Amino acid sequence: MADEGLVPSIGSIGDAFDNATAETVxxxxxxxxxxxxxxxxTGPLAAKADVDDVVVEWVHSYNNARLHSTLGxxxxxxxxxxxxxEIAGTLPDVAASKLAA
Structure with a gap:
């Protein structure tokens, strides 16, 4: 991290402020x-493939179907x-009005 000029973010012992988002997800x-x-x-999680399927389906749903209140x-x-x-300046008027909502 130091090679990239980054400073690690570590909370004090006993708090979870820097982990709150990860813990929520x-x-x-x-x-x-x-x-x-x-x-x-759809059944028991008996094998690694069962777990893999559940994870992939959940992540896809979380990113593509689930509405997030903090994202409007x-x-x-x-x-x-x-x-x-928006930052590329190619935003159509309809999409721009959705951002303002």
């Missing part, structure tokens, strides 16, 4: 993808597309 994953009664589970109730993919359209 992992909590969602455990409750949604791994829980026995969740739709991503857009998916991460949609938000990123709008962001890059």
């Amino acid at each position: 992992m909590g969602l994953f455990k409750n949604e993808a791994v829980a026995r009664d969740y739709p991503f589970r 109730y857009r998916t991460p993919v949609e938000f990123e597309e709008l962001y890059y359209d």
Whole structure:
């Protein structure tokens, strides 16, 4: 990290401020993808391939279908597309009005 001029971010002992986002996402994953009664589970997680399938399906859904309140109730993919359209100056009027919402 030092070679790139970066400073590590480490919280004090006993707090999770620098890990809060990761812990939130992992909590969602455990409750949604791994829980026995969740739709991503079609059976027991008996083999590594079963776990791989659940992870891939959940991550795809999280990024492409799940609406995130902090992104203006857009998916991460949609938000990123709008962001890059905005900074590139190629944003159509309809998309620009969505960003303002």
